[in-house]
Amino acid sequence: MKTKFKERLHSAWTSTDSMLCVGLDPTEGKLPVGLRGKPDPFFTFNKAVIDATLPWTAAYKPQFAHYAAAGRLDELGRTMAYLREVAPDRILILDAKRGDIGSTAEKYALEAFRIYDADAVTVNPYLGGDSLEPFLRDPARGVFVLCKTSNPGSADLQDLEVRGGSPLFLEVARRAAAEWNTNANLGLVAGATWPGEIGRIREAAPELPLLVPGIGAQGGDLAATLAAGLDREGWGLLINSSRGLLYASAGSDFAEAAGRAAKELCEAIRRETSTLRAEGGA
Amino acid sequence: MKTKFKERLHSAWTSTDSMLCVGLDPTEGKLPVGLRGKPDPFFTFNKAVIDATLPWTAAYKPQFAHYAAAGRLDELGRTMAYLREVAPDRILILDAKRGDIGSTAEKYALEAFRIYDADAVTVNPYLGGDSLEPFLRDPARGVFVLCKTSNPGSADLQDLEVRGGSPLFLEVARRAAAEWNTNANLGLVAGATWPGEIGRIREAAPELPLLVPGIGAQGGDLAATLAAGLDREGWGLLINSSRGLLYASAGSDFAEAAGRAAKELCEAIRRETSTLRAEGGA
Numbered sequence: 001m002k003t004k005f006k007e008r009l010h011s012a013w014t015s016t017d018s019m020l021c022v023g024l025d026p027t028e029g030k031l032p033v034g035l036r037g038k039p040d041p042f043f044t045f046n047k048a049v050i051d052a053t054l055p056w057t058a059a060y061k062p063q064f065a066h067y068a069a070a071g072r073l074d075e076l077g078r079t080m081a082y083l084r085e086v087a088p089d090r091i092l093i094l095d096a097k098r099g100d101i102g103s104t105a106e107k108y109a110l111e112a113f114r115i116y117d118a119d120a121v122t123v124n125p126y127l128g129g130d131s132l133e134p135f136l137r138d139p140a141r142g143v144f145v146l147c148k149t150s151n152p153g154s155a156d157l158q159d160l161e162v163r164g165g166s167p168l169f170l171e172v173a174r175r176a177a178a179e180w181n182t183n184a185n186l187g188l189v190a191g192a193t194w195p196g197e198i199g200r201i202r203e204a205a206p207e208l209p210l211l212v213p214g215i216g217a218q219g220g221d222l223a224a225t226l227a228a229g230l231d232r233e234g235w236g237l238l239i240n241s242s243r244g245l246l247y248a249s250a251g252s253d254f255a256e257a258a259g260r261a262a263k264e265l266c267e268a269i270r271r272e273t274s275t276l277r278a279e280g281g282a
Numbered sequence: 283m284k285t286k287f288k289e290r291l292h293s294a295w296t297s298t299d300s301m302l303c304v305g306l307d308p309t310e311g312k313l314p315v316g317l318r319g320k321p322d323p324f325f326t327f328n329k330a331v332i333d334a335t336l337p338w339t340a341a342y343k344p345q346f347a348h349y350a351a352a353g354r355l356d357e358l359g360r361t362m363a364y365l366r367e368v369a370p371d372r373i374l375i376l377d378a379k380r381g382d383i384g385s386t387a388e389k390y391a392l393e394a395f396r397i398y399d400a401d402a403v404t405v406n407p408y409l410g411g412d413s414l415e416p417f418l419r420d421p422a423r424g425v426f427v428l429c430k431t432s433n434p435g436s437a438d439l440q441d442l443e444v445r446g447g448s449p450l451f452l453e454v455a456r457r458a459a460a461e462w463n464t465n466a467n468l469g470l471v472a473g474a475t476w477p478g479e480i481g482r483i484r485e486a487a488p489e490l491p492l493l494v495p496g497i498g499a500q501g502g503d504l505a506a507t508l509a510a511g512l513d514r515e516g517w518g519l520l521i522n523s524s525r526g527l528l529y530a531s532a533g534s535d536f537a538e539a540a541g542r543a544a545k546e547l548c549e550a551i552r553r554e555t556s557t558l559r560a561e562g563g564a
C-alpha cells in the first residue's frame with residue numbers, strides 16, 4: 001500500500017529539516033545566455049537548479065503554464081521524471097490550478113497524477129466540493145486548494161463577506177477542514193503577502209498544510225508568515241520561492257547562486273522556526 | 283486590424299443562424315470501436331464530427347483535460363488547426379478553466395491564444411480582476427468567466443450570499459459587466475441546469491454573451507434557458523452540447539448521428555428563439 005500523502009509530507013519536512021519549496025518556472029527570456037537556443041533549455045536549467053538546491057528543499061513545484069506557453073510540456077515531463085529519480089522523498093507539486101466538474105475533473109486528476117506523476121496538484125475551489133472530490137480520491141496524492149492568493153486582486157472575491165461577516169477565503173478554509181478533507185490529503189494555498197489572513201486560516205484549519213507563495217519577488221514577510229502559519233507541531237508550511245532562487249544570478253553560475261539562495265532561505269526558515277518553537281508560539 | 287471578438291461572435295451567430303456550440307471532448311473508452319487503437323483517434327474522431335456538424339454550429343469548444351489526460355495534446359493542436367481551416371468564421375473556444383496571477387496568467391493566455399490559436403478561453407474568477415486582465419488584453423480574443431457552473435456543488439461557494447444578500451455568482455456577473463469588460467470581449471459561463479440563475483445573470487449583465495453547458499446529459503432545460511438568457515437582440519447565447527452529440531451513435535455512423543443531433547438541437551434552438559423573439563420576450 002502506498003504511503004499516505006500526509007505522512008509523505010511530514011517525512012519530507014523532518015528528513016530535510018526544511019519547509020522550503022522551490023518553484024520551477026523557467027521563462028525563455030530569463031534563461032542564462034549560455035542556455036538559450038540550446039536543445040531542451042528548460043530541462044537543462046531545471047536539472048542544474050534541482051541538483052544545486054536539493055539539500056535545502058522539501059518540495060519542488062513546477063508551474064504548468066510556463067512549459068505550456070513555450071510549447072515545452074515534454075520538458076515538464078522530463079523534469080518530473082528527473083525529480084522522481086533524484087528526489088524520491090521530496091514532495092512534487094504540479095502547480096496547475098485546475099478546476100472542473102465531474103468526468104472532466106477526473107481527467108485533470110489523471111493529467112496531474114498519471115501523466116506527470118505529481119504527488120500533489122493545486123486546484124481552484126470556485127466550482128465547489130464535488131469538483132474537488134476526483135482530485136482528493138487517492139489518499140496517496142495531495143491537493144492544495146486556493147484559499148487566499150498573493151495578488152492584490154485576491155480581495156475582489158476572496159475577501160467578500162459571507163454569512164456571519166467572515167470573508168470567503170475563510171469559508172473555503174473552514175469547509176476544507178470540516179467537509180472536504182475526508183482523506184487527510186488536502187492543503188490550502190495562502191499568499192505570504194497576507195500574514196494576517198494566514199493566521200486566520202491557521203485558526204480555521206489547524207491541521208492543514210499551507211503552501212505559501214509570495215516570499216521574495218512579491219514582497220511577502222517570512223517571519224510574519226511563519227509566526228502566523230506554523231502548526232501545533234511547528235511544521236505545517238511549504239514556503240515557495242521561484243524567481244528569487246531561479247534568477248539569483250543571470251550568468252553561467254545560475255545553479256550555484258540558486259543553491260546559495262536556497263540554503264539562505266532554508267536556514268532563515270530554520271532560525272525563525274526554532275525561535276518560534278522555543279517561545280511555544282508554535 | 284483584427285476583427286474584435288464581439289463582432290466575430292455576432293457574425294458567427296447571424297451567418298449560421300445558430301447558437302449551437304459543439305463540445306469536442308473525446309474519451310478513449312467511448313470512441314467507436316473502429317477508431318480504437320488506430321493512430322490519432324481523437325483527431326480522426328473530431329474531424330468527422332466537425333465535418334458533419336459544421337452547417338449547424340456557431341462555435342466549437344474542445345475541452346483541454348480530455349486531451350491532456352490521454353497524452354494527446356498534439357491532437358488538440360491538430361483539431362484547432364483543422365477548425366481554423368474549415369471553419370474560419372466560427373468561434374473556437376478552448377475550455378481550459380485557467381486562472382493564475384501576473385506573469386503566470388500571461389503564460390496561460392499565450393497557451394490559449396498563441397499555442398492553440400483559440401478565439402476564446404474559459405477562465406476562473408476566484409483570483410480576482412487582476413488575474414483576468416492578461417486574458418482580456420487583446421480585444422480580438424474572448425474570455426468566458428465562470429459564473430454559475432452546472433454542477434450541484436456550484437452552490438457551495440457560488441450561491442453564498444455576499445454584501446446586500448445577493449449570491450457570489452451575481453457579484454461576479456456584476457463586476458464582469460461593470461469593471462472587467464473594458465475591451466468588450468468578456469462573456470460568462472452559466473449552466474443550463476439553473477435557468478432561474480441565468481435570468482438573474484442576464485439582468486445583471488444584459489450585454490454579455492453567455493456560454494451555457496449542461497443541456498442534454500446533465501439535464502438542462504433548453505426552452506427555459508433560452509427564455510431566461512437571450513439578450514435584447516434575441517442572441518447572446520452559446521448553447522453547448524458535448525456527449526449528446528459525440529456519442530449519439532456508438533457505431534461507425536457516429537459522425538452522421540452527431541450531424542443529425544446537431545441539426546435537431548440547432549433547429550430546436552431556432553424554433554424556441556423565433557417564438558420568444560415574436561413574443562417580444564427577447
